[in-house]
Amino acid sequence: QVRLEESGGALVLAGESLRLSCAASGIWFSEYVMAWYRQAPGKQRDLVARITSGGDTYYGDSMKGRFTISRDNAKNTVYLQMSSLKVEDTAVYYCHVQDWYYDNYWGQGTQVTVSS
Numbered sequence: 001q002v003r004l005e006e007s008g009g010a011l012v013l014a015g016e017s018l019r020l021s022c023a024a025s026g027i028w029f030s031e032y033v034m035a036w037y038r039q040a041p042g043k044q045r046d047l048v049a050r051i052t053s054g055g056d057t058y059y060g061d062s063m064k065g066r067f068t069i070s071r072d073n074a075k076n077t078v079y080l081q082m083s084s085l086k087v088e089d090t091a092v093y094y095c096h097v098q099d100w101y102y103d104n105y106w107g108q109g110t111q112v113t114v115s116s
Contacts, residue, residue, distance in 0.1 A: 002026040002105045004095050009110030014087055020080040020110055022095030030073040033098035036080045038091035039109070049080065050098060062088075085114045 008020040020036070035050035049059045049069040057069050068081040078095055092109035096102070 002097065002102055004097070004105065004107035006093060006095055006107050006110040009093060009112045011113045011115065012085055014085060014114055014116045016085055016114075017081070017083040018085060018112060020082070020093055020112070022078045022080075022107070024076045024078070024095070024097070027097060027102070029076040032102075034069075034071060034078040035096045035098050036069060036078070036093060037096055038089075038093045038112075040091040043091075045094065048093070051078065082112075085112075087114050087116050090114050 003025045005023045006020060008018065010018060012018055030053055033050055033052050036048040037045045038048050039045040047060055049057065049063065049067055051057050051069045051071050059067060066082065066084045069078065071078045090113050092111050094106050094109045097105060
């Protein structure tokens, strides 16, 4: 079964930076588009960014160039570099395999808390 293990979340001040990591196992990692989602308390889980196996990227409108998604296929890991963090970025961040078969596979997520 696929395992997704997010890490790197922390409590930071507005304007600071943070890098999240997601280690995947149980899948042929390099074959799949990967994504980051986030979910704030009482809110739905929203797409943050995605990256194809070849490195093409997409970002949600609210990211406004502040976030960068990347991947290391040799390490089966996808990253999310976040800068200029805002209070509204506070959420649990999850990575996801962008394939119908893995739609319901989620890790525990990693908490990002941004304070003003």
